[in-house]
Amino acid sequence: MLIALFPGDGIGPEIVAQAKRVLDALAIDGLTYEEGLVGGAAYKAVGHPLPPETLDIAKRADAILFGAVGDPDCDSLERHLRPEQAILGLRKELGLFSNLRPAKVFPELAHESALKPEVAGSIDLLIVRETNGDVYFGEKGFRTTADGLREGYDIMSYNEAEVRRIAHAGFQAARARRGKLCSVDKANVLETSQLWRDVVIEVSAEYPDVALTHMYVDNAAMQLVRNPGQFDVIVTGNLFGDILSDQASMCVGSIGMLASATLNGSGQGLYEPIHGSAPDIAGQGKANPLATILSAAMMLRYSLNLSDPADRIEAAVAKALADGARSPDLGGTMNTVEMGDAVLAAL
């Protein structure tokens, strides 16, 4: 089984190194790794954020373990050369449309939540975010208005097939959990969202055992901090899911804690923390590697069908936290490698 390792930029190499140490410690038979350049690192080395060699590794791999991309040095490049195109390109090229972002509070971290501990303690939700469409992939550009003003535009759209397949992913996830699905949209204003809602309702006929509700995204942002315990599975589009998942991360304690899986229809997946390359702390040993380590556990479970070692990683993270492991984002002083050490000690 081939795992593509794409560390990327900023804290990416630091956190992926810790996840790799944990995978190595499990000594799983038959795992092989190929490393590839992505993001600003790839642009600086070979002139493109997603070089053909990297895409080739990704296509051959059973799973991809991804750090993060994004480099302030590259922020004024033409859009198609910017580091972020690597993650967008991988999602699109491999048809990775179903981005699963679980947010569950570890009891020891309830006090690190931006919410009151008793509110945070109730959080156990999954955001199912579509990642192949929406405004991220629509026509975009700059133009000049009739009045001579500069105007930027990005077209938001979803077709019914795109909504249908992510709706199925949402219903199936809800069925495997507590049977509640909340579809988040902005159907009071956007036609894209009206189609989204209509299609989700059509698909719901196939899941009579799942309780479907709908919520506008502005209300969802509010409900996520007012009463996050009400949510089981949230299914939503690319943009709304991106924003709500960063928000959910602080509800459970830190953006350094949220793992993710992005799946296509054939079992292949990309696994990454939900956060970015954190240039403000890169190279300082301050990055929390737990989201990446937990992403490696999701990789074992979802793409490699290895649920026992996945359970072991998750249990080790829980034990490390229970034993007091804390990086600065969790109110502690342990550096990135020490956090990795703590998980290894708990394996």
Ligand SMILES: NC(=O)C1=CN([C@@H]2O[C@H](COP(=O)(O)OP(=O)(O)OC[C@H]3O[C@@H](n4cnc5c(N)ncnc54)[C@H](O)[C@@H]3O)[C@@H](O)[C@H]2O)C=CC1
């Ligand atoms: N999937 C990806 O590769 C993503 C890439 N990005 C890119 O990352 C770059 C930075 O973006 P930002 O908006 O600053 O978001 P960010 O998620 O990188 O950082 C936001 C804040 O959270 C902190 N943070 C993030 N991860 C952390 C960790 N593991 N441990 C401790 N603290 C952590 C950072 O230090 C920063 O203060 C940009 O170039 C952006 O485009 C952003 C999100 C996702």
Ligand SMILES: CC(C)CC(=O)C(=O)O
């Ligand atoms: C960097 C973006 C392309 C994506 C993002 O913020 C995310 O997937 O969370």
Ligand SMILES: [Mg+2]
């Ligand atoms: Mg994001």
